[in-house]
Amino acid sequence: MSSIVDRVRKLVALAGSPNEHESRSAAAMACRLIREHGLQVSDPSSHARHAEREVPRRRTAGPYTRARSVRGASCRECAEPVADGEVFHDAGGAPVHGDCIPRGERP
Secondary structure, eight states: OHHHHHHHHHHHHHTTOSSHHHHHHHHHHHHHHHHHTTOOOOOTTOOOTTOOOOOOOOSOOSOOEEOSOOTTOBOTTTOOBOOTTSEEEOTTSOEEEGGGSOGGGOO
């Protein structure tokens, strides 16, 4: 688990890069790892060692279906634009990135 935390820390640092593409990619990958591993992000100034692990609340619900294309849509989970080829729809018909869907629920 500590290797994942170290990787997330490095990606968060890289997200401050002046290169916009590199910055966005690093931030997206850090977010994906945080979601996949159920990590809790806390303020570094507070050192609560035994804080209860908070389960993130999902905005979307399965089952998910793959969509062919969605123009000008934003992911309901992360609010970033969705490109053709990586879009799914949740049970309510909202567009969602493939990376925003939990591993076991992705079609």
